[in-house]
Amino acid sequence: MQVTETLNDGLKRGYAITVTATELENKVQEKLVEAQPEVEMKGFRKGKVPLALLKKQFGQRLIGEAMQEAVDGAMNKHFEESGDRPAMQPDVKMTNDDWKEGDDVQVELSYEALPEIPEVDLASIQLEKPVVKVDEASVDEALENLAENAQDFEPRDEGDAAVDGDQVVMDFVGKVDGEAFEGGSAEDFPLVLGSGSFIPGFEEQLVGVKATEEKDVTVNFPDEYQAEHLAGKEAVFSCSIKEVRRPVTATINDDLAKKFGAEDLATLRTQISERLQEEYADASRALMKRALLDALDEKVSFELPPSLVETEAGQIAHQLWHEENPDVQGHDHPEIETTDEHKKLAERRVRLGLLLAELGQKAEIEVSDSEMTQAVMNQARQYPGQEREFFEFIQKNQQMQQQLRAPIFEDKVVTYVFELADVSETEISKDDLQKKLEEMDEKDV
CATH class of the missing domain: 1.10.3120.10 (Trigger factor, C-terminal domain)
Structure with missing residues (x-):
């Protein structure tokens, strides 16, 4: 086997690899001898099939395997001896496309080698480590944020109208074409106005409602609504408002x-x-x-x-x-x-x-x-x-x-x-x- 350098430009490398016909034939022969003891064929006892017959039967496949192994072996040997490490997968291609049995195999190998990395005196690197100590004020601020996120709701005064951010407790029944549909009804449902929990346009129509009020809300289901039988259709929700509650920040205590x-x-x-x-x-x-x-x-x-x-x-x-x-x-x-x-x-x-x-x-x-x-x-x-x-x-x-x-x-x-x-x-x-x-x-x- 011959390996000849064809390119050495910066990190770019190129090599021509020649696997002689004799080397290829020897590899095929080795594979046949290795496989012979396990081969069974009609008319012959196990392990007694002549090598010539085995070669006729399996030769083409073994030649392909032998080629691959020979080229891989040449590449591995080259990288081991040269110390090169390819930056990416090497490009390997056979150059004599008109190859036939009995010819040498000509292969072109090209790649970019990883560079030599210079030594670095790590002890000479000076770094500043910023240190922040947790103080009581920071903990208090975090607690206040938690309290805001864990807000409670308390009843508004009788007769107060709901505003954005309030919680409305209600019963509702939704109908399409005058018929109630599955999943469109609920009792004692708490809805925070402005939360975007319901169909677009629903919550906005409840702004201004009061406890004990009846309110019909008309909305259109989105065209791409998950329930296909409702997608794009108009629905009317009859809502019975039971209570209007205003948000209050949770108290910072053991309960929180x-x-x-x-x-x-x-x-x-x-x-x-x-x-x-x-x-x-x-x-x-x-x-x-x-x-x-x-x-x-x-x-x-x-x-x-x-x-x-x-x-x-x-x-x-x-x-x-x-x-x-x-x-x-x-x-x-x-x-x-x-x-x-x-x-x-x-x-x-x-x-x-x-x-x-x-x-x-x-x-x-x-x-x-x-x-x-x-x-x-x-x-x-x-x-x-x-x-x-x-x-x-x-x-x-x-x-x-x-x-x-x-x-x-x-x-x-x-x-x-x-x-x-x-x-x-x-x-x-x-x-x-x-x-x-x-x-x-x-x-x-």
Whole structure:
């Protein structure tokens, strides 16, 4: 077997591989000898079928297998000896299309090699860790927000009319063409006006009603209503108003705490404090990670595989286009052109991705099975009732597994670098933390 270099330009590589007819014939013969003991054929005892007959019967299939194995073996040997790592799947094609049995096999191999990643003195990286301490005022503010979200309703004075945001308790019967329909009736139903819980136009017509009042509400079901027999039809709901209630903010006490699953108010305050501390820590880590990536981007420079940059730029352009055109859900849209800005961002992402991968490999960082299982479980929760199907889908889909594994791996590498970098803590207010996060988001736009 001969391997001859045909291209060596930057990271681009090209090789001509020749598998001689003799090598191919020898491989086929080896396969025939290996299979002979297990072959049964009419007129012969098991294992006694002549090799010539086996070759006539299975030769063409074995030649294809031998070709593939020979080329794969040559590629693996080449990568092992050269130390090259292809950036993407190598392009392999047979160049003598008029090949016939007895000819040598000519194959062309081309790929882009991953670059050599320079060493980085991680200890020289200086990072600032913003620290926000949870104070009583922040806990009080969070409690007040909870109380607003857990609002109660109390009866309005007799004769008061309902306004937007009030709760109306009523009995109602809905009819289409004068006939009551299934699911269109209820008793003692509490409806918050302005909540958008009912058909468009329904709640607006109840603004101004009073307790004990009778009110007919006329609405049209949407054309795409889930119940096809009602879609697009006019309906009249006869409503008997029993009570009008105004919203009141819940009292901050043990009862409120129990609504949120806490034993008492003191326990709820502790839980809020812990949650706020986690939120501040997550925000601080996000800022540190961004600062780390910026520092690495400035410290390290190396040639990038054009194919990786091109692919990443295309993905960035595609993602940004969909963000600007949220109404387009599928991919039936004009071709999206990449710009210099897309390419610049792609170069940064590819450079940092390769660098983090190198750092993780040298540090022998791996994603454990338990971490992957947890990641799959977190994703599966988005598909209630279909968790098992989702698990099976992930098990069969290598690309999806990689999409789940990649951010876990990156996060572990970032943690590893944080431990080696020169990190100094700086106490700041939560408002300053929020401002820094907003500034970071603006840079990403």
